[in-house]
Amino acid sequence: MTEPLYRLADATLVEPLVQDFQAWWMTVAPMPASLHLQAYLVPLLKAYLQTPDFHAKAAKDPMLSGSSFVGVPQERADEVRALLQRITVQQGERLKLAEAFDEFQNQLLAEAKGQSLEPLYSRLPDVLKGKVELVYDYVNRPSMRVHEGLLYRGPHHQTDIQSLRLRRLKADAERDSLLTTPRLRGPGQVDWKVPFHDERLDRLFSLDIEPRPLGWIRDVLGDAVASDAELLPLLSEAPQALPETWTGATPRVRYVGHACVLVEWKGKSVLIDAVVPVRPEEQGPLPRISFAQLPRRIDYVLITHSHPDHLDIETLLRLRQRIGTLVVPRSSGALAGDYSPRLLARSLGFRDVLEPYFYESLPLPDGEIIAAPFMGEHGDVAHAKTAWIVRTGPERLFFAADSMCVDEVTYRDLRATVGDLHTVFMNTEIEGAPHTWMLEGFFPKKRDRKLEKNRRCRGSNSAEGLRILELVGARRLFNYAMGLEPWMEHIIGPAATPETPRMKESERLLAAARERGLQAERLQGAQEVHLRA
Template sequence: MSETLYRLADPTCVAPLVQSWAAWWMTVAPIPASLHVHKSQLPLLKGYLQNPDFHARAAKDPALSGGTFVGVASERAGEVKALLQQMQEAQADRVRLAEALEEFQGWLVDEAKGQSLEPLYEKLPEPLRGMVELSYDYINRPFVRVMEGALYRGNHHKPQLQSLRLLPLASDASRPHLFTTPYLMEPGQIDWAIPFAEERISRLFETDLSPRPLGYLRDVLGPAVTRDEQLLPLLTDAPPAKYTPWEGPGPRVRYLGHACALVEWKGITLLVDPVISARPSEGGMPRLTFHELPPRIDYALITHSHPDHLAIDTLLRLRHRIGHLVVPRSNGFLVGDYSPKLLARSMGFQNVLELESYESVPLPDGELIAVPFLGEHGDVGHAKSSYVVRTGKQQLLFAADSMCVDDAVYRDMRQNLGPIQTVFMNTETEGAPHTWTLEALFPKKRDRKMEKNRRCRGSNANEGLRILELVGASRLYNYAMGLEPWLEHIIGPPSPPDAPRMKESDRLLTEARARGLTAERLMGPTDLLPGA
């Protein structure tokens, strides 16, 4: 009699955590994580403990979605207090680093007016020594350049605080909000204390496609599992789906949701902005989950670091399948302009390509090309890139949240690459404030009135139409609209039809069709055959 083989059940969600908080770049990259714990997480927990009932109620109010409220029931305030104390102890050196950086940057701006910076190294506080370089821009504004690679080798990078939480996902709305609510232990969950770079993580996730005996899974998880009864409810003995490679004459694009799309072309697979969800036990919008994806993903492409585009949970689960992770290049001049390449390598990725604009990677009868991602989109000069995928004579632009604020960028794109027939682009007229995810990176004193028109927005309808015209597009797919419910724990609930961004999307589609383009707004899994 053959031994029963298991894989993770479809409703089993695996959430990477850093000391009980969801992992994203602001909790993993050393300098941003230091600032974030000091100026965001610790104050948030302290505020919750002053009025747990208010936070718990506000976190459930749809009208307050996106607010800084801890969604933990008041009867569990004692657990939040214990977490606060543990964080203050385990991350005290990060807090000292953040305090030193904030104070020194303010002092440096007042002190450095164009004279040599060399004598000022003597004023560096101890937490910054050996970690930063002082420099000017070309109009003599001083700044601190972080030596990020050194920080990943030092005490401020804390893999010992990393873990994976295995949990049964009842509904998409049941996940704690990524930015504001820590994961407290619940019945039926397993907390696996393991650094993200560990190879054993891949051994667990390999079972998505190659189920293994229960004993194998117990060995992989080690002390995190003491009884089979803990593990079995999170497993299934149902065989994984069989993937059938695409062999069509042209490319196939499998839209998976939000900004995530799988391009299949001549045996090569490219996965753009991978955000994949478990399938909740209580149902919900149909989706493709991990065991239904190809066994090999040749290139995974990241446009930018917002966690609805760079999802650490998805990347870790697919790490063993990804041949090359492609990320935008960081300039490193701002403390928040962390390196996605260094982040990826800290998570165990060996083959990371950091592409400059118009740098390319050859494909069979095709090419992958990094192209400009224009607009602040809430970030100030941080790493970001759009991508063009050429498949034979067809070209596809994955523009993510890029804007058209300079016609010449897209005019040059067409001149450099030729007509781009298919464009995937977002439509966002308002967007969250530019500090939505980055408040901890900013000095406390600044003119917020001047910042009101800086939003995490994409192109409006007029800008979108201009992009389509400039690149010579004949097909538009309006995507990354936040309509899939598995994005709710990151960006809040889907927009209703009468929301400004949806009205702008409707206008874009109507105008594009009037100009003779094929135009469609995407929501949920859809197979597309560009050029067919």
């Protein structure tokens, strides 16, 4: 009798966690994680414990989407209290680092007025010594440049508090906010204590495309699974048809959802801003592409920037064994928050990671991938970001993400250097969060709230978007990254409605583009993208 083979069930969700909070760059990269923990997560959990019922109700209110509320029922408040105690003990070194950084940064701002910074090194707290350089910019504003690579080798990069949580997902709405709500363990869930860089993750996630015997799977998970009865609900014996490699002479473009797009060309595949959903038991009417529908090998994954709806650690870890090269935006390292996505990716177990400069290119058969300037959207804060151009023969696709038209010359130069950008993918998020949103740890405790209302992490409005299309010589517009897919709600909140400002602006942009003879569509749900002549 042939031994049955199992793959991961379509509804099996695998969440990477850092001490029960879902992993994203602000919980993994050492200095950002330390500052975020001290300035945001610990105060958030303390606030919840004062009024747990209020938090739990507010977290479910769509009108309060994006606010800082913990979506844990009041009857589980003791578990949150225990979690807070574990955090303060197990991440004590991170908290000390953050407190010292914050205190010394304020001293720098108060005392350093252009004189030599050399005498201040003797006053550095011990926890900061060897980890920072004191610097000025050219107008004598002081700051600390972090030796980030060193932090990944020390006690502030805590792989011992990393884990994976496996469970069946009944519906997308089950997922609580990635940013504010810890994942407390529930029935039917498997908690696998394993660091993200561990090669065993590749063996587990190979089950998306290659079924294995039950004993093989038990060996991978080890002590995490107590019995077959605990493991079997996460698996499936149902056969699965895998996609064929696309070898056509024209590019095949598939929209996965939100900002995630798959481009296949002459046997090569490129995935932009990889955020890929599982298929819950109740998945609704929108079609979706999940992990088994992606190519066996993804030659390049391109990341535009680190917002969690574009850089998703959950997806990257699940696809790691299928990805040839991960391509990330280049950071300057000049600010504590301008962390290195490359170092983050290496800590996640990726070996081949590139961070090209603007206008550098990577080869494709009769084509290339070009790094392009990504203007605006980050509230004027210098963090790593790159737009991408994928050229397939004579066709050029421009993945502009949340770009703004703040400098027309940038796009004129782009067209003059690279050629017409025939197809543009861009959004119309015209409101955006304040520039300090979820980045509290990088800013002084007392801030000018008027500036926060003025400086938003927004994309282009319809007039700015139309101008970008004109400047780059576009023939097609695909309005994407609009927050319309239900599987994105745990990251960015409830799906946009026709009455939201970004959707109204989207309608204006689409109408204006069509009046000028462009193919103009708004993308929602997984679909084939047709590039009409």
